[in-house]
Amino acid sequence: MISFTCDYTEGAYPKILEKLATTNFDQTEGYSEDEYCRAAARIIKEKCGCTNIDVHFLVGGTQTNLTVIAAALRPYQGAVAAATGHINTHETGAIEATGHKVLTLKSSDGKITAKQVQELYDSHYNEDGPEHTVQPKLVYISNPTEIGTIYSRAELEALSETCKKNNLLLYMDGARLGYALCSEKNDLDLPTITKLCDAFYIGGTKVGALFGEAVVIRNESLKEDFRYLIKQKGGMLAKGRLLGIQFQTLFEDDAYFKISEHADKLAMLIRKACIEKGYSFLSDSYTNQQFPIMPDAVLEKLKENFLYSYWQRIDESHSAVRFCTSWATKEENVLKLIDAIKTI
Incomplete structure (x- = not known):
């Protein structure tokens, strides 16, 4: 996972x-x-x-x-x-x-x-x-x-x-x-x-x-x-x-800023993939925390390979979740998530 x-x-x-x-x-x-x-x-x-x-x-x-x-x-x-x-x-x-x-x-x-x-x-x-x-x-x-x-x-x-x-x-x-x-x-x-x-x-x-x-x-x-x-x-x-x-x-x-920039850049890749898929967001975040609103059926499929934080219920079939990157997040793992978002 x-x-x-x-x-x-x-x-x-x-x-x-x-x-x-x-x-x-x-x-x-x-x-x-x-x-x-x-x-x-x-x-x-x-x-x-x-x-x-x-x-x-x-x-x-x-x-x-x-x-x-x-x-x-x-x-x-x-x-x-x-x-x-x-x-x-x-x-x-x-x-x-x-x-x-x-x-x-x-x-x-x-x-x-x-x-x-x-x-x-x-x-x-x-x-x-x-x-x-x-x-x-x-x-x-x-x-x-x-x-x-x-x-x-x-x-x-x-x-x-x-x-x-x-x-x-x-x-x-x-x-x-x-x-x-x-x-x-x-x-x-x-x-x-x-x-x-x-x-x-x-x-x-x-x-x-x-x-x-x-x-x-x-x-x-x-x-x-x-x-x-x-x-x-x-x-x-x-x-x-x-x-x-x-x-x-x-x-x-300036290591503090370099590793922070790394996390933000990877989060922006996740944000871009969600936008291209047509998903909206709970908040307009440009930092390492992204809160897309996604169909529950998609979230269930994502659960098979990824862990994320459930945030709140939006309607009977959609929820807002949080994908959080960090100073240590690997780009290859972000790309795997993006591929899943695009294909599910």
Whole structure:
């Protein structure tokens, strides 16, 4: 069986394994205070075009989201997110477990707009006695979104402006950030994201690392005592150098972007085959996640040789599914899938 279920079914970018092996007997300080983490943070600061940022390495995406949000919010404040946002749908109430409500906004494409944020803000403060309801304080977005769409520079600028005007914090979940930055439709880069967001993270788990995420914090109010929260929330790795080595390797020679581009290009081949077959899509994605709407009979035949993620029922005979490529996806396997799509 050939799997297109997700972008972390494989292990790690081979150069990471090589580097981990060659440094295996090095003795370093723990908890990400080692030379490899310092080197990785230095490279990330260069890529972000800013030295006045803090870079922290955490073990996974859920720990990262709940730690940043816990740092940002007081007990009566909430995080604003699309209803499809990861913190609302796939983190087992992790944000609520920190004592903070997720305030959801409707979205047809996985994104939220500056207009929606402003309307939510105005609605809260125009109430009689706003202190009786959760105060919106942090705006959470993911890029790409859960359904593969990406934010444009103009959209992010508008969100950032609205957040600054209303004293809100803007936080970007970048679990698949490499696939967004390398999309043929993308017009954002790391320096722009750094400038416009109070905090964001660069995903490693889904973009070539064995595990780990790199948090970038620009806002001074979020920097203070952040390591205390990393430890308290279970995101701190004792053998922290394992994270530093991975991110140092991923960002040397721009490997992070090269392997992300590889995944996007293969996903575009799948997209093209589906379009030529006459299939429509659940979302207009130009990243490594593709969501074609296909006849159930075709999907049953595809199941004989391919694994994919079932997404949602469309009508009595059609469903939306997800085909996900990764940094490690082989072109030959994509071509086999394309041949099946064309012939079934």
